Amino acid sequence: MSVLIVGSTALDSVKTPQREIPCLLGGSASHAAVAASFFAPVKLVGIVGDDFPRRYVRLYRRHGIDLEGLQKAPGKTFHWAGEYEINMNNRRTLSTELGVFETFSPNLPEAYRLTPFVLLANIAPALQHHVLNQVRRPRFVIADTMDLWLNIALDDLLKLLRRIDALVLNDSEARQLTKENNTVAAAKKIHRLGPKYVVVKKGEHGALLSAPGGMFISPAYPLNRVVDPTGAGDSFAGGLIGYLAVSKGALEANLRQGMIYGSVLASFCCEGFGLTRTTRVTREEIERRVLQLERMVRH
């Protein structure tokens, strides 16, 4: 079954202690869509400006991503610039230019409205609502978010939490949302806000699922070297929903397995700037790394 993904479609400038790369294909929806495309057909909802390189449109297409919902508007593509510290964990946003995203209010193509799996990747909660309003009885909805929306659009976000099946967020965001210092307690508290499933991302330390069947801990794939972690969390969410959309059987077991796939996609994402590594990955490499990761928790 197919996956609808809405989020930012952006151009990123990333600075690490080693290098500085401008004009990378970025944005939450780009990362999530490419990650999901290894498993399921993806329908993308986003907007780009007239400066959006044609090679990135071709990149989406190579991954079989449906672009009927990708609007092109006069003006500048959303642009994010950020810098990583030497440890590659702390990052600083240097600039954010919304560009054509400022007034984006998509009208979903008819073919999109029956998509059973929906990922509301990180973007303003109002836009996540707007897209979700247009989908008819989706089977499973995951939303991702970030600290910015907790700070400036908390009401919209809280309303969204009552409409989704699963929330994906960072550990620091989970603590901020619940005013709880303990991450595990924070995850459990979020259920009361709506979502039946809560996935807490912990970067290099993996991710935690809190669900009716209990907790699940997915380790991160241990990397010797992180080139650029931008989009790792989006790749995780994309891999997760992509895997879910094509899996039969018990939902919670699929969610657990999907988190392993998500972690593996996130690990590939970190091995190159922007999407440069992920777009070169093969399904065989993904499966190999999934097996490796599964072996690392077995004794």
Place this chain on the structure above:
Amino acid sequence: MSVLIVGSTALDSVKTPQREIPCLLGGSASHAAVAASFFAPVKLVGIVGDDFPRRYVRLYRRHGIDLEGLQKAPGKTFHWAGEYEINMNNRRTLSTELGVFETFSPNLPEAYRLTPFVLLANIAPALQHHVLNQVRRPRFVIADTMDLWLNIALDDLLKLLRRIDALVLNDSEARQLTKENNTVAAAKKIHRLGPKYVVVKKGEHGALLSAPGGMFISPAYPLNRVVDPTGAGDSFAGGLIGYLAVSKGALEANLRQGMIYGSVLASFCCEGFGLTRTTRVTREEIERRVLQLERMVRH
């Protein structure tokens, strides 16, 4: 088979945002010995002053810990005082008084010298050497350490690394020791300094084993509430070596399983001040939590 444990035997004063408790039984050897005692007979090497409460001697005895190597000297017991921040991860040492530890130079009882499993719990590397010198052909030696020794006794520590089978240390210490920003790369680099097995502790994020057979990732048992994490790392190391000492079969498989036991002992440690929770734990509770933790990584 039995385990020899040397390290600090101390009185701790712990301050958390909730409470302040003076005169707790603490020290790396105390935490490790109690944790190991659930699995194997333990021989303790340490020193206490004439202020050491008799109830703590009785506590050791209740755990069947051999105290022939616990010296009593005139003067004050080693005393550590520390304070935790609201998130329970960051801690600040308020004071350290070495007391009788200042001149401690133990002469091992004859019965201790043939102990097959040795844990050199966190203490000055010179003292770890001194004890190891007196053990005849040990079967497996684990050493724990801390940032303090990296700063003030690096040469002694580097020499020790060439004499042990496994090193246990925190992620920040692994990075400091190797001048490597990436934790996985740091773990791998430590092998070149001597130890065949490297265990990197990551607190609430679990622990990582780097070994000839590959990496193993042990999650931490997810706790809703951390009362006092003092001694959690020592409990982990104690549980690990205690489990190893009584396990047959392949060493590396036992190390992996032992890390799960170590994580579980660490989780109990965090649920009470000092050793108050760990000393009340039953073997059945330990086994139950091990099964739960194993289920949390299975899908």
